Amino acid sequence: MAATAFDEMNGTPDGAAPVRSAYESLRRWLDEKPGEFFDTRRSQAELFFRRVGITFAVYGDNETSERLIPFDIIPRVLTRSEWSFLERGLTQRVRALNAFLADIYGPQDCIKAGIVPGDLVYRNPHYRLEMKDVKVPHDVYVHIAGIDVVRVGENKFHVLEDNARTPSGVSYMLENREVMMRLFPELFSGHRVAPVEDYPDALLKTLRSVAPDGGGRDPVVALLTPGRYNSAYYEHSFLADKLGVELVEAGDLFVEDDVVFMRTTQGPTRVDVIYRRIDDDFLDPLVFRPDSALGVPGLMNAYRSGNVTLANAVGTGISDDKAVYTYMPEIVRFFTGEEPLLENVPTWRCREPGALSHVLANLPDLVVKEVNGSGGYGMLVGPHASRQEIEDFRRKLKHAPDNFIAQPTLSLSTCPTFVASGVAPRHVDLRPFVLSGAREVRIVPGGLTRVALKEGSLVVNSSQGGGTKDTWVLDS
Amino acid sequence: MLSRTADSLFWLSRYTERADFVARILDATIRLATLPQSYSGERNEWDSALESAGDVDLFRSLYGSANEDTVRDFLAFSPANPSSIRNCIETARENARSVRTALTGEMWDDLNCAWLELKNFDNGMGREEFSRFLDWVKRVVLAFDGSAYRTMLRSDAFWFTRLGSALERADNTARILDVKYNLLLPQTERPGGSLDYFQWTTILREVSALTAYHWVYRESIKPWLVADLLILNRQMPRSLANCYEILVRHLDLIADDYGRRGASQRMAAGMQSRLTAAKITEIFDGGLHEFVTDFLADNNKLGHAIAEQYLS
Numbered sequence: 001m002a003a004t005a006f007d008e009m010n011g012t013p014d015g016a017a018p019v020r021s022a023y024e025s026l027r028r029w030l031d032e033k034p035g036e037f038f039d040t041r042r043s044q045a046e047l048f049f050r051r052v053g054i055t056f057a058v059y060g061d062n063e064t065s066e067r068l069i070p071f072d073i074i075p076r077v078l079t080r081s082e083w084s085f086l087e088r089g090l091t092q093r094v095r096a097l098n099a100f101l102a103d104i105y106g107p108q109d110c111i112k113a114g115i116v117p118g119d120l121v122y123r124n125p126h127y128r129l130e131m132k133d134v135k136v137p138h139d140v141y142v143h144i145a146g147i148d149v150v151r152v153g154e155n156k157f158h159v160l161e162d163n164a165r166t167p168s169g170v171s172y173m174l175e176n177r178e179v180m181m182r183l184f185p186e187l188f189s190g191h192r193v194a195p196v197e198d199y200p201d202a203l204l205k206t207l208r209s210v211a212p213d214g215g216g217r218d219p220v221v222a223l224l225t226p227g228r229y230n231s232a233y234y235e236h237s238f239l240a241d242k243l244g245v246e247l248v249e250a251g252d253l254f255v256e257d258d259v260v261f262m263r264t265t266q267g268p269t270r271v272d273v274i275y276r277r278i279d280d281d282f283l284d285p286l287v288f289r290p291d292s293a294l295g296v297p298g299l300m301n302a303y304r305s306g307n308v309t310l311a312n313a314v315g316t317g318i319s320d321d322k323a324v325y326t327y328m329p330e331i332v333r334f335f336t337g338e339e340p341l342l343e344n345v346p347t348w349r350c351r352e353p354g355a356l357s358h359v360l361a362n363l364p365d366l367v368v369k370e371v372n373g374s375g376g377y378g379m380l381v382g383p384h385a386s387r388q389e390i391e392d393f394r395r396k397l398k399h400a401p402d403n404f405i406a407q408p409t410l411s412l413s414t415c416p417t418f419v420a421s422g423v424a425p426r427h428v429d430l431r432p433f434v435l436s437g438a439r440e441v442r443i444v445p446g447g448l449t450r451v452a453l454k455e456g457s458l459v460v461n462s463s464q465g466g467g468t469k470d471t472w473v474l475d476s
Numbered sequence: 477m478l479s480r481t482a483d484s485l486f487w488l489s490r491y492t493e494r495a496d497f498v499a500r501i502l503d504a505t506i507r508l509a510t511l512p513q514s515y516s517g518e519r520n521e522w523d524s525a526l527e528s529a530g531d532v533d534l535f536r537s538l539y540g541s542a543n544e545d546t547v548r549d550f551l552a553f554s555p556a557n558p559s560s561i562r563n564c565i566e567t568a569r570e571n572a573r574s575v576r577t578a579l580t581g582e583m584w585d586d587l588n589c590a591w592l593e594l595k596n597f598d599n600g601m602g603r604e605e606f607s608r609f610l611d612w613v614k615r616v617v618l619a620f621d622g623s624a625y626r627t628m629l630r631s632d633a634f635w636f637t638r639l640g641s642a643l644e645r646a647d648n649t650a651r652i653l654d655v656k657y658n659l660l661l662p663q664t665e666r667p668g669g670s671l672d673y674f675q676w677t678t679i680l681r682e683v684s685a686l687t688a689y690h691w692v693y694r695e696s697i698k699p700w701l702v703a704d705l706l707i708l709n710r711q712m713p714r715s716l717a718n719c720y721e722i723l724v725r726h727l728d729l730i731a732d733d734y735g736r737r738g739a740s741q742r743m744a745a746g747m748q749s750r751l752t753a754a755k756i757t758e759i760f761d762g763g764l765h766e767f768v769t770d771f772l773a774d775n776n777k778l779g780h781a782i783a784e785q786y787l788s
Binding site: 050051227228233237238240241246247248249251252262264265271 | 477478481570574577585589632730736748786787788
């Protein structure tokens with residue numbers, strides 16, 4: 001299967017084709033430099049990440065509570081025209097996601113029109129009744145989206161997953177670029193790489209644009225983190241720093257008369273926009289999980305009164321649910337009136353009996369995902385699974401088919417990557433970050449390229465041993 | 477600034493200051509312990525190191541007797557001792573991690589590298605290697621403090637770090653005095669023997685005060701002058717008087733910036749004027765031990781007042 005994958009550098013799988021033009025000078029550079037050069041640079045890169053403290057925690061892994069995500073120094077390159085296409089497709093998709101959310105928490109036209117089955121929405125654990133008929137500023141729900149895109153051919157991109165809750169990874173996009181520019185300045189003078197450094201600026205503009213009307217006051221933005229034991233804490237502090245906003249924990253905030261304040265050395269300061277990196281369930285113990293120590297009592301009332309904006313909005317989980325995903329092509333058509341530019345991966349909904357029997361009959365060839373899972377946990381990759389794992393999964397699937405979807409194993413594109421034996425192709429995906437503000441959608445050119453470091457592996461998640469690469473959009 | 481951020485900066489500075497102090501006490505103790513047995517008298521220097529730098533009851537609950545091995549382990553490495561050097565560095569780094577946005581890159585770099593290197597040290601090392609470890613700790617704190625001083629914006633974030641280190645330093649100096657008060661005899665009493673002399677030069681050297689002593693008093697070591705230097709001399713960076721000068725100055729800067737004064741400004745100013753007015757002879761008349769005990773309690777109260785006013 002790996003043999004049929006499209007290679008980002010060499011194009012066709014048989015290797016007969018010449019190097020794709022965007023990669024030509026990169027290929028020369030790889031061939032010309034001696035092996036030791038790369039060894040030194042790779043260890044310098046690792047040192048850089050360790051010193052800066054760019055680490056993540058893996059849940060259930062007590063031994064090393066702070067680990068590095070492996071970084072590969074060979075960049076992944078997209079041409080400007082490939083990017084322009086992606087940009088249009090991503091903008092269209094995120095506009096549709098926002099319109100869908102405004103609709104299901106509002107008039108519910110798409111359910112009435114039979115586009116999406118009602119029970120899929122109403123019975124979905126991520127559908128938040130608390131949000132029904134709540135007006136959010138400018139109808140924007142998903143201010144920050146991370147859309148996972150895979151490439152399966154020269155001109156063929158699929159959306160693998162929409163991340164509309166609290167997508168992470170953007171700090172890696174920025175730090176990967178930083179370390180590449182430090183280690184290989186000569187590469188950047190020879191390539192016109194589109195900059196990504198203005199992401200924090202774009203994010204801040206986006207967040208400020210959706211602030212509640214504060215009577216001309218400059219809106220105060222804060223980033224809410226679960227705290228330093230969270231796996232993405234580094235990213236939270238990194239972003240707060242780049243945005244120039246306070247990094248707050250729940251204990252730093254309190255609500256009085258439906259207004260949110262933070263405790264400062266000079267007394268209470270009003271907060272207008274909260275870029276929250278904690279899940280819905282933990283936001284407000286009065287409304288959601290009463291046992292949550294991470295939440296701010298009264299926050300939901302302040303939010304529903306329109307005194308504070310939460311980004312992303314509460315209840316966006318319904319839109320990146322894997323069952324709803326399967327309806328995305330219809331959702332895009334219904335809300336934008338256009339044909340979707342980015343295709344979905346063909347998907348079987350196991351809730352439908354016909355699809356279920358097909359899936360059960362073809363388990364060794366399919367990828368089966370839990371509808372509410374994330375981060376590569378709780379999924380079956382048929383071709384790589386043992387007979388036992390397949391049988392275990394078959395039981396789970398029969399027991400609760402509604403909880404699963406299945407997809408063919410895609411031949412994700414590969415990109416040359418440093419591995420123990422030298423440079424070899426490894427499968428990659430791409431997570432661009434899409435920002436939706438009051439008036440415009442902003443996407444910095446590029447995103448986070450994740451790479452599955454194990455030979456033949458298709459699982460790129462950092463929690464499952466994936467690594468990252470710098471992603472270049474090249475102006476020729 | 478967030479109260480929690482100020483709190484972390486304050487404690488971060490306290491913990492780095494404490495790590496330095498514990499390292500210096502250990503270094504001094506090793507020197508004293510190299511004296512021949514007949515010179516070292518009845519007191520065990522390892523007991524006295526514990527009293528200055530640790531929680532004696534906690535130590536007793538964890539170890540048997542106080543000797544080089546057990547005290548070294550307790551003060552430098554024990555995860556059970558919140559003030560062990562290892563815990564100080566780890567706690568400081570944890571605090572730093574939670575307020576990274578308030579630190580400069582240099583400060584974070586110093587602490588994070590120290591934390592990464594810390595893993596290479598344990599109590600298995602020999603005396604010479606241990607000495608190098610203590611030097612390393614002192615250098616880490618110097619570098620961190622230097623980074624703060626050289627790179628931080630002069631705003632409330634910087635002022636809270638100064639408050640933390642001055643308050644901790646005053647506490648540490650007072651602890652040395654408290655443990656050694658029986659050696660600090662008033663002028664009228666018989667001066668200490670050669671053993672006291674050795675102990676005091678060692679302590680002075682460890683707090684970088686031996687040269688200062690000679691420079692200020694131009695005399696041989698007299699215990700009451702040692703007390704004068706460490707309590708009342710405003711030029712001496714580690715003296716209680718200088719620590720309070722720093723506390724008052726930075727509390728005033730914060731109050732001016734915020735446009736509001738409170739209990740901590742009043743308390744610090746009161747302490748400072750008492751230290752300015754005090755004479756070492758009067759302190760001895762009232763009893764050095766009583767003076768130090770009261771000071772430790774008041775210093776602690778100021779810590780609570782700062783926490784109440786700004787950090788919560």
